[in-house]
Amino acid sequence: MNFSIKEVAEKFNLSPYTLRYYEREGLIPSVQRNNNGRRVYTDTDLGWLQIVCCMRATGMSISYIKNYVELCINGRETLEEKRKIMLEQKEIIKEEIKKYTELLELVDMKLDYYDEKVSKDELKEMINKKRINKYLT
Structure with a gap:
């Protein structure tokens, strides 16, 4: 099945400009054009685009x-090089998850304070204990 740039943009919630940029950068290899010179996306192109969007x-x-x-x-x-890229990205994602988990703990502590479950001094102590001061500056 073939899709227009407008259909693909809507399907992936991207702008046509972004699709053209991805194509220029070589992220969607070999997008064909019809007789009028308009891009025609195939299911294979959509598969590439799905990978690109995920990454x-x-x-x-x-x-x-x-x-x-x-x-x-x-x-x-x-295969080994592709695997290495994915492993590196996995580590980056794990670090992001760790960071957001710590930030979520901070939000929970503040909520406890606002709900008067802990005192101001207890809150400061909890924050210092968690060593999440780096996010407070």
């Missing part, structure tokens, strides 16, 4: 995604 959602940079796409195009002989 962007994890915070991966365009250059890393481009490298990953190029490795995918080269096939199984690049």
Whole structure:
């Protein structure tokens, strides 16, 4: 099945400009054009775009995604390199989860304070204990 740029943009909640940018950067390889010169996206293109959107959602940079796409195009002989990229991204995501878990604990402590379950001194002690002062500056 074929899709227009407008249909793909709506499906992925992206702007047509972003789709054209991803294509220019080589993140969606070999998007075809019809007789009028308009982009025609296939199910394969949508598969690439799904991978790109997933990686962007994890915070991966365009250059890393481009490298990953190029490795995918080269096939199984690049399996170890692709695996390394995914492992690196996994560690980045784990660090982000840790950071947000700590921030959530801070929010919970503040809520306890506002709900008068803890005193101001207890709150300060809890914050110092958690060593989350780095997020308070």
